[in-house]
Amino acid sequence: MKKSKESLEKAYEPKKHEDDIYKKWESSGFFNPDKLPGKRKNPFTISMPPPNATGTLHLGHASMLAIQDILIRYNRLQGKKTLWVPGTDHASIATQNRVEKLIAEDGKTRHDLGRTQFLQEVEDFVEDSRDTIRNQIRKMGSSCDWTREAYTLSPTLTKVVQETFITMHNDGIIYRGDRIVNWCPRCASTLANDEVKHKTTKGNYYYFKYGPITIGTARPETKFLDKTIIVHPEDKRYKDLVGKTLTIPWMNGDIVAHVIADTAADMEEGTGAMTITPAHSFIDFELAQKHNLPIVQIINEKGELTGHAGEFAGQNANQAREKIVEKMKREGLVEKINTEYEHNLSVCYLCDTPVEPLISKQWFISVDTKAVEWKGKKQSLKEIALDVVKSNDISIVPNRFNKTYFHWIENLHDWCISRQIWFGHRIPVWYNEKEETEISISKPTKEGTWKQDPDTLDTWFSSGQWTFSTLLESPKDNETLTQWKKRSKDVKTFHPTNVLETGYDILFFWIARMILMTTYGMKEIPFETVYLHGMVRDKQGRKMSKSLGNGIDPLDMIKKYGTDALRLSLIVGATPGNDSRLYEEKIAGYRNFVNKLWNISRFIITSVQKPKIITKTPKPTTLSDEWILSQLHFTIEKVTNHLEAFELSAAAETLREFTWNELADWYLEIAKIEKDPSHSPPVGGSDGAGKDDILLYILTSLLKLWHPFTPFVTERIWNELSGSTKNEDLLIVESWPENKKHKPVTDFKTIQNIIIAIRTARAELQVEASNIIDAVITAKPAQQKLITKNQNLFEKLARVTLSNKDYPQKGHVIQESGVTITLHVPVNKEKTKKEIEKLEKYIKALKNKLSNASFIDNAPQSIVQKEQEKLAEAENALQKLKALS
């Protein structure tokens, strides 16, 4: 940061300052709560949702960083011990896939390299590309503590994850079992429910004869061993069949089938009867468990048919479908085929391969086992997750998402946490040749050949522990998880964190998992408030995507308009939980605002005798002084309240309104007049120094108020004001303006209104701007005095000379704020007539309301009174207009 008045360029050039300012902040150490000046007791903590280590900054990141930085900077100015923990995510599947693609260019697969070498390649790739995202986070002005930067696959996190696995296993919450899972044959991995996408596809729908009933299916290749018919218990058609055993001619010869009654059968659908395929359908699997039916695997992990398919064994299931149907046709089992069948095909969210539901051995977290001590009693993870939000320990902004959250938790099934991916946290389980199992981080010392479970953990298992694992000190050997957590100072100081800010799209993926894992691991909530932001869309409301080419690169925008402008464009007009639209004109608009702020400051700094910081409210000497101070104090109160309520957009809008419309458009113009001795009215006591103090006080306060939103430009101007290059004089560690008493200055409003009314009349009557006209103002004595006292304002701002001459018959008359103004210009009869009509209509409506007995009876006294005042004022105005026109 340079300093000297010459360096205040005419238009603010963000590129000239931003990098230097960021470096200054970072080297000051103030991003680190331990190095903040002053006594700071209360902590304020945010864990940054970690962007992918190998990714690049997009608008989603930009808006998340802007929001979090605003909260952090505001709370830092409020004197809190502020910590924002940055980090990156190893993004297991995504990163592994990228490296697999890279090595595929050399014609290699991960299996060619082997686990160790492949993982080395991945780590190298991550290390090479991680600086990109780090520097992009800096570009946004993020005031996060880089000395505490975390990584989801760091040694610390790995240790936490493995220890947690072991503890949960000991508590009986983690178990291994056969379950039906979503399986991607291409990735050779299970997928979580939310990693499965649905695609509408057209295909064949087959109707087969199955003994006494007809069954319909889109997947004949799974039905070789369907041996159970389910009918609804109240279905009269099948009443006699329930419980019977039937021999039925089927795909590979006769089979023996049983009939079972269950409400799962829909009487309205098809024939009202169905057969089930437990190993390849979620619902059928549940039914099979409920009725204790055999579960037989027809399709294997490679997507091939097993021995149960007889002659089709070994063939790809999907490809064999038509051959199987051909055979069934020959056997006379096909009733009809609907070729226009539309259904939702489940596909892998990463590679679009159709998902096979199949049975496999996986690790699970039980959400229903009551094994966790919470609020004095043993509860299940599900119960705790519901309780913390219901009892308001955690509040979600906006709170309509509570409903969605509850619904999701209530329907939560056991969570499959094993993934057949190499890049990730390895499951700490070992097996030997005798099929014994040991749960431990390192290889068991007992005799035998021990092999570690090849799987890794679902990435949400580790990110679920993000808020506290990132605060732990480096692990030591031979200490328990509890001991480790206890000795870590940061955990004690900064956990639970205050706010978790993220997009509503990962409420389930992440927020819910953090609540589950942290209430378990820490016996406390991970955060107090969840702030959910919406998605950033293009001007038409479409998602931004590469294929549409409608994406906006935040870094381009920073280059063009500056970080402050980009931040504002992402914040203003965006409300929590709702999507917002971004387009370049919007960013340009905020660039204009930042420039306005710059020029306001430049004006104040260059017009005062000596720029300096003033934090004590100076004494007002003129009415305008009184008014602007009152407006400033009102603004401070409003902005503070908005920020406390997480209403960032409203806070910024309140500030913009004050800055541009009140300060720049009115007060600065008036200050020019009132500072000029040649225009000095008989106001007494008004001198330049008093004005200087007020201007500097306002600027001091304004820079603090804007700092969370536009950190760069405010820090740059602050430097000019403070004249200091010391770290402790940086704006980032200043203190937030206090709330001060204030009351509206209505006298000033009156003057403003009269000036506006005269301007309007001048414009409508097309009076040349250079033409200073005479005006006669008649008013009650008190108002008359006020007007005379401020006559220089009318002369300069409304370009009229106040006069005593009396020529009401010839002048153009305006009614405003109970005052009659006669302008020495020809009467505009038409204009006056219109004015009268408008007033008459308004009066009629008011009279109507006031003559309504039920309004008088029912409405509160204050409302009635207000209406009466309105009427009186309007009638007064009408009377004068009529008399003088």
Add this chain to the structure above:
RNA sequence: GGGUCCGUAGCUCAGUUGGUUAGAGCGCUUCGUUGACAUCGAAGAGGUCAGAGGUUCGAAUCCCCUCGGACCCACCA
């Protein structure tokens, strides 16, 4: 099938617990530039608050329905 959100000026959006002659920014029209800023200033045009009904003295705001749009969850044997 269950649920959520949205529909206010040409465009993007505010409108807090029902009480304004319904607001802002951009765009548009007219006028304006002798040192804070043309990335600017002054003034203006433009809305039956998606539609119908209800509650109320009073509805953009609360309730119900209809239409239109976005999204989430579940799922079609």
